[in-house]
Structures are given as C-alpha cells and as structure tokens.
Amino acid sequence: MTPAGALLSAEDLHKAYGPTKALDGASFSVHRGEIVAVMGPSGSGKSTLLHCLAGIVLPDSGTLTYDGRSLESASDAERSALRRSEFGFVFQFGQLVPELSCLENVALPLRLNGTGRRPAERTARSWLERLEVDDLADKRPGEVSGGQGQRVAVARALVTGPRVLFADEPTGALDSLNGEHVMELLTEAARSADSAVVLVTHEPRVAAYSDREVVVRDGRSRDMERLV
Numbered sequence: 403m404t405p406a407g408a409l410l411s412a413e414d415l416h417k418a419y420g421p422t423k424a425l426d427g428a429s430f431s432v433h434r435g436e437i438v439a440v441m442g443p444s445g446s447g448k449s450t451l452l453h454c455l456a457g458i459v460l461p462d463s464g465t466l467t468y469d470g471r472s473l474e475s476a477s478d479a480e481r482s483a484l485r486r487s488e489f490g491f492v493f494q495f496g497q498l499v500p501e502l503s504c505l506e507n508v509a510l511p512l513r514l515n516g517t518g519r520r521p522a523e524r525t526a527r528s529w530l531e532r533l534e535v536d537d538l539a540d541k542r543p544g545e546v547s548g549g550q551g552q553r554v555a556v557a558r559a560l561v562t563g564p565r566v567l568f569a570d571e572p573t574g575a576l577d578s579l580n581g582e583h584v585m586e587l588l589t590e591a592a593r594s595a596d597s598a599v600v601l602v603t604h605e606p607r608v609a610a611y612s613d614r615e616v617v618v619r620d621g622r623s624r625d626m627e628r629l630v
C-alpha cells in the first residue's frame with residue numbers, strides 16, 4: 403500500500419547480501435517537496451535503503467512506488483531513464499569529473515539529456531550562483547576546497563530540476579561549519595525547486611535540516627518524533 407499522496411514509497415523491503423540482512427522489512431515514504439532524513443548507526447541499512455529507493459539496487463522483496471509507478475518491476479532501462487530525468491544525487495565525496503571545469507560538471511547532466519552546450523552552461527551558471535560558487539566556474543574540482551566541491555555537486559544534482567534529490571552523507575567529509583553551510587544551501591535550493599530530499603546521515607545536526615526523521619536499525623525503519 404502506498405501512503406496517501408506519497409511521491410516515492412517503499413513497503414516491507416528485504417535485501418540480503420549473503421548472510422547479511424541489509425534490509426529486513428524497511429518501509430519509507432517521502433512526499434512532494436518534503437525533506438526526510440534517514441538516520442541510524444553505520445551498517446544499519448541506510449545506504450541500501452537509499453539505493454533501493456533510487457532504483458539502483460533491486461530489493462529481494464517488497465514494493466517500491468514512484469509517482470504511482472512500480473519501480474521494482476520496471477526494466478533496467480526504465481529505471482535508468484528515471485534516474486537521469488527525475489532524480490538527482492549527492493554523495494559524501496562530490497564525485498565530480500576531475501578533467502572538467504566546475505561549470506562543465508554542472509552542465510553535464512543537461513548535456514547527457516540532449517541540451518545544447520550554450521543553454522546547458524547558462525543554466526549551470528545560474529545554479530553555481532545559487533550555491534554561491536559561480537566564481538569557481540572555470541576551476542577544476544582539484545583546485546577547490548571540499549566544501550566548495552560539495553556545493554558544485556549540489557548544483558549538479560539540482561540542475562535538471564529533479565523531483566527527488568538523494569543525498570548520502572553529503573557533509574560527511576566536511577567540518578561542521580562547512581557542513582552547515584552546504585546543508586543550508588542544499589535545503590534552500592531544494593525547497594525553491596520543490597524537490598523532495600532523501601537525506602542519509604548519522605549526524606543529528608544535519609538531520610535537523612529535515613522536515614521529518616526516519617531511523618533505520620538492523621534493516622528496519624521507524625518514524626521518529628522530533629525530540630526537540
């Protein structure tokens with residue numbers, strides 16, 4: 403059953419790697435424009451849940467629904483088309499292409515979707531401005547700091563106007579000041595684009611930027627009441 407109005411939901415997911423039950427009955431939902439933090443200790447199944455939700459990993463059982471469509475029964479080609487057009491991704495280490503400038507990195511998802519170079523770079527530049535790193539447009543990723551690189555990675559993840567942004571420990575490699583700045587810009591940009599965010603983190607300070615927190619423990623999930 404899909405929770406009423408959810409944009410993306412998972413019900414009773416199971417996923418095993420050999421004897422390890424990475425997911426053992428996890429459920430999850432996110433609504434349009436909502437920011438949900440997935441919390442829990444290392445090894446509890448957070449990344450596996452994110453990968454299932456994004457259609458990167460198929461669960462052994464359970465249902466996944468995106469915008470009324472079944473994800474687990476979609477073909478590989480359908481799931482990768484969905485990832486390209488509707489989802490954006492930010493990981494712990496920006497994973498920018500080292501040979502490309504920051505501007506070219508941000509323009510890349512648009513170029514891959516068939517947008518011409520000039521319009522792609524125009525849009526990319528406006529996203530660099532929103533993330534306050536437009537002065538880095540011509541620099542290579544190796545020439546910018548970790549926090550700056552993450553802001554470029556956020557711009558790249560949002561440049562296509564995704565309906566869901568998946569962020570897996572996006573501040574995990576940053577000090578707390580830089581991490582907070584990245585989270586402020588990430589959540590502000592996602593909200594202005596009306597993108598939902600699935601934010602995997604083990605840091606309560608990062609989770610505090612979300613609308614709702616879900617805790618994963620031993621492959622099972624439960625909603626948290628905010629304690630503050």
Ligand code: ADP
Nearest residue numbers: 419422423424443444445446447448449450451
């Ligand atoms: P978290 O993100 O909370 O740290 P993960 O989802 O990465 O947790 O991992 C959950 C469990 O599944 C861990 O015990 C991990 O070692 C195992 N696991 C995850 N991915 C794989 C994989 N590709 N192959 C084998 N074991 C895996």
